[in-house]
Amino acid sequence: MILALTQSDTWTANLGILSHIKENRRYDIPAEVKSDLSTLYANPFLHIDNFILYFKQEDYVLEKEGLSSASDMFGKYYYSKEYPPDYWKTQTMNNQFLKVMPAAAFTENTLHSSRSLGQLMPIMMKAIPYEDVYGIVMLNPQRMQDTYGDAGNNPFYILDNEGRLLFTTMEGEMLNTQLPADGSKHERIGDQYYFYEKGKQTGFTYVRVTQAAVIAAEMRDKWSSVKEFAMIGDRLSSILENNRYIQSDLAQKNSLVRQYAYIHKVKNIPLSSYLAELEDAQQSEQPYVSILFKVGFKSQPDEFGQHTLLLWKLIQSLFTSSKTNSVAIQPEQDQLLLLLFDPGPQSGILQALDTLKELLAVEETLYLTIAVSPVYSGEIPFTDAYSNLSMLLKERRLNGETQVIVEPRASSSNAFHVKVSYGEELHNLLQSGNDEAVFAWLDRQLEQLQHKDAAAEDFRTFAIGAVEQIGKTVMKLNLTHIESEIRSSPPGESFAGFHSMQQYREWLQAQAQPVLAAVRSQLETRDPVISFVLDYLDHHYGEDINLNIVADKLNLTSGYLSSIFKEKTNINFSEYLNNLRVERAKELLVNVDLRIQDIATQVGYQNVNSFIRMFKRRYGLTPGEYRKRHTGDEPFISSSHG
Numbered sequence: 001m002i003l004a005l006t007q008s009d010t011w012t013a014n015l016g017i018l019s020h021i022k023e024n025r026r027y028d029i030p031a032e033v034k035s036d037l038s039t040l041y042a043n044p045f046l047h048i049d050n051f052i053l054y055f056k057q058e059d060y061v062l063e064k065e066g067l068s069s070a071s072d073m074f075g076k077y078y079y080s081k082e083y084p085p086d087y088w089k090t091q092t093m094n095n096q097f098l099k100v101m102p103a104a105a106f107t108e109n110t111l112h113s114s115r116s117l118g119q120l121m122p123i124m125m126k127a128i129p130y131e132d133v134y135g136i137v138m139l140n141p142q143r144m145q146d147t148y149g150d151a152g153n154n155p156f157y158i159l160d161n162e163g164r165l166l167f168t169t170m171e172g173e174m175l176n177t178q179l180p181a182d183g184s185k186h187e188r189i190g191d192q193y194y195f196y197e198k199g200k201q202t203g204f205t206y207v208r209v210t211q212a213a214v215i216a217a218e219m220r221d222k223w224s225s226v227k228e229f230a231m232i233g234d235r236l237s238s239i240l241e242n243n244r245y246i247q248s249d250l251a252q253k254n255s256l257v258r259q260y261a262y263i264h265k266v267k268n269i270p271l272s273s274y275l276a277e278l279e280d281a282q283q284s285e286q287p288y289v290s291i292l293f294k295v296g297f298k299s300q301p302d303e304f305g306q307h308t309l310l311l312w313k314l315i316q317s318l319f320t321s322s323k324t325n326s327v328a329i330q331p332e333q334d335q336l337l338l339l340l341f342d343p344g345p346q347s348g349i350l351q352a353l354d355t356l357k358e359l360l361a362v363e364e365t366l367y368l369t370i371a372v373s374p375v376y377s378g379e380i381p382f383t384d385a386y387s388n389l390s391m392l393l394k395e396r397r398l399n400g401e402t403q404v405i406v407e408p409r410a411s412s413s414n415a416f417h418v419k420v421s422y423g424e425e426l427h428n429l430l431q432s433g434n435d436e437a438v439f440a441w442l443d444r445q446l447e448q449l450q451h452k453d454a455a456a457e458d459f460r461t462f463a464i465g466a467v468e469q470i471g472k473t474v475m476k477l478n479l480t481h482i483e484s485e486i487r488s489s490p491p492g493e494s495f496a497g498f499h500s501m502q503q504y505r506e507w508l509q510a511q512a513q514p515v516l517a518a519v520r521s522q523l524e525t526r527d528p529v530i531s532f533v534l535d536y537l538d539h540h541y542g543e544d545i546n547l548n549i550v551a552d553k554l555n556l557t558s559g560y561l562s563s564i565f566k567e568k569t570n571i572n573f574s575e576y577l578n579n580l581r582v583e584r585a586k587e588l589l590v591n592v593d594l595r596i597q598d599i600a601t602q603v604g605y606q607n608v609n610s611f612i613r614m615f616k617r618r619y620g621l622t623p624g625e626y627r628k629r630h631t632g633d634e635p636f637i638s639s640s641h642g
Contacts, residue, residue: 005036006127006135015127018062019055022362027314030062034317037064047143049120050078052136053127054088060355066318068355078138080104083122093126093134100160100202103141103167111345118142121167141167154210161203179205188212285378286325286341289349292371292389293336298400298499299365307366312336314359318352337386346375346406353404360402367499368402369393398456400499409453424587426466430473430512433519442466442508446501460495463504467511474515476579477522478571482514529554530568533561541580542604547573581605582618589627596623 005011014033017026037051041064052063054070061073068077074085082104093099103121107114120138127133141158145167149156155170163179177187177194184197195208293315295308315336316328325341343349353370360368371392373385392405429438445466449459474482498504533550550573551561565573581603588599600611615623 005040006125011036012129015053015130015133018053019058019130019133022058022359025363026310027359028310030067031313031317033062034064034066045147047140047147048137049117049140050138052078052138054134054136056089056132056134066320067359068352072351076109078106078117078120079109080106080120088136091124091134093124097126097128099124100166100204102165106138111347119167142169145169149208154208154214156209157207159205159207161205163205166204287343287375287377288385289340289343289346289375290373290382290385290389291319291338291340291349291353292386292393293338294369294371294393295334295366296369296499297366297497300497308334311366311368315356318356319349331386337389339382343375346372350404350406357402357404363402367400369396370402370404371395372404372406394455394457396456397453398450398459398499398501424583426469427473427476430470430515431477431519433516435513435516438512438516439509442512443505446504446508450501456498459498459501459504463495463508466508470511470515476583477515477519478569479515479518482518527564527568529556529561529564533565533573537577537580541577541584542602544604544606545577577604578614579618582611582615585611585615585623586619586626589623592627596627599623 011033014029014036017024017029018033021027021029033053037053040046040048040051050063052061052073054061056070059070061068061070063073065077070088071085074083074088082102083106101122101124103119106117106120108117109115118140119142121141123137123139125135125137127135145156149169156168157165157170158167159179160166177189180196180198182198182200184195186193186195188194191212193210193212195210197206198204199206293312295311297307312328312330315338316326319338319340320326320328327339327341329337329339331337340349349372353372356368356370360366371389373389376385392408395405395408396403426438426441429441445462446459449462473479495504498507532554536550536553537545547558547562551558554561562573565576569576571579585599585603588594588602589596594602596612597608600608603611605611605614612622615621615626619626621629
């Protein structure tokens with residue numbers, strides 16, 4: 001059966017892919033090969049405990065539980081003092097195809113416990129045509145002896161063609177007797193018979209030792225009805241085969257229903273009435289760990305779904321095993337949630353995630369953000385676990401690497417706080433039309449975020465706030481013809497593909513450039529009359545001025561000045577003056593030592609009620625409400641985030 005598998009073209013091709021999985025990124029192949037190997041474990045006649053594919057050059061293994069490093073496999077999961085990790089590193093097959101090694105005691109060692117795996121006999125074979133890929137069959141010789149050998153306590157020995165002891169059911173060495181050159185023989189030594197059989201193909205010698213008194217009893221047993229037992233055996237085989245098919249079909253259907261129920265649990269969606277009995281079953285008393293994976297692409301692939309599916313298969317192959325009860329759920333298109341029940345210590349899970357990080361380290365197109373919960377008791381609802389992990393995902397730092405997040409970081413900035421006046425600073429810089437000054441200001445804010453070890457979410461929030469401020473400047477300056485060029489986020493991305501500060505820098509500069517160009521154009525074509533009016537208002541807005549006073553200074557009629565002002569600025573004179581005054585008042589409100597009445601007077605309002613009414617019309621808040629909300633430090637981003 002193993003020979004047929006190794007002669008399969010598909011099997012050979014898959015091994016070639018696995019030999020270079022870090023380069024070819026075919027993460028679907030491990031699951032396919034595991035499926036092929038499962039046919040070996042499922043065969044009750046082979047008594048194979050495990051089939052380990054050892055990729056010597058890559059220094060990792062693939063076996064029934066998934067992928068792991070060679071040092072972990074032979075130092076923890078299949079440890080034997082006769083076969084330490086260094087033993088396997090030095091093994092070569094040369095011109096041999098198959099090598100049988102003496103049976104030895106193996107154990108599985110974890111952080112706080114050690115479990116005996118019993119006596120196992122390693123059989124090493126070359127995965128032709130690959131020189132550095134080997135198959136290691138962990139055979140259970142004791143189970144084979146129990147099944148096919150003598151049911152009694154008679155000693156049994158297997159020796160290789162050099163007379164080396166490979167396996168024995170008794171402790172100690174066999175008596176030094178003359179082994180047959182070929183064929184079989186027997187001899188009596190004392191009250192025991194020694195029966196020797198030499199294998200024609202292997203050259204191994206099989207020795208069975210039996211008490212002379214038992215021989216007669218064994219011979220009598222042979223006269224039982226062989227035909228009747230054969231008929232019973234055939235019938236039982238048919239029943240077992242049908243039972244296996246039914247069990248497989250039921251298991252598949254139950255798995256789908258179970259996953260459906262868990263999705264509703266995580267999303268806190270009530271189950272349909274006909275599935276209500278699953279409600280209690282899905283929140284068991286078992287301790288569990290939840291792991292939330294979110295995939296990010298540095299450049300959006302043509303086949304997003306296919307890339308993501310292959311990645312989810314790789315992750316499940318690392319964590320799905322016969323020893324761990326697990327459930328995989330996809331709450332969002334770019335997310336995978338794993339629930340691992342009775343998972344053992346969290347350190348073991350983190351080791352597996354380190355292996356995953358190593359596999360993805362060579363990826364140039366994607367990365368993962370992985371949030372890991374502590375080991376929860378069964379009383380913690382899945383909804384709460386998912387909510388906590390979703391919050392942890394926001395702790396991701398801005399880079400293109402796979403990150404594992406276990407807890408909130410102490411250095412997390414949560415939001416980028418600057419003074420309220422900084423928003424006006426950007427507005428004033430934009431009004432100047434100076435590209436260099438605006439870009440330098442944006443760079444300073446981004447560098448502060450990086451210096452504070454801000455999360456990627458903070459960069460996103462800052463960028464949204466900055467472009468909101470740019471949009472406000474467009475409205476204030478009546479640059480409505482360029483509104484369509486200002487975007488709140490990259491088209492179709494929502495910053496999902498941003499993984500570096502340079503990307504934010506380039507995008508923010510692209511948003512500011514149309515505004516700066518429009519401002520420069522206005523400055524270059526401004527009418528000298530309008531320039532005088534704007535400059536005069538900017539220096540005298542706190543005085544009792546009106547359209548007539550300014551018109552007199554220009555020796556123009558108020559009607560003519562009003563007409564050309566509206567034509568050139570797209571806003572009437574009184575509205576511009578009121579906007580200018582309340583803008584200046586907003587800056588003064590930050591100073592809590594100034595009374596609102598004094599501020600009203602400073603910006604040109606003799607009646608404080610007129611000032612309050614005009615301020616609320618402009619900003620939707622009274623001056624007092626604005627001061628309460630904006631005194632002290634506030635996030636630059638926008639009032640909605642304050």
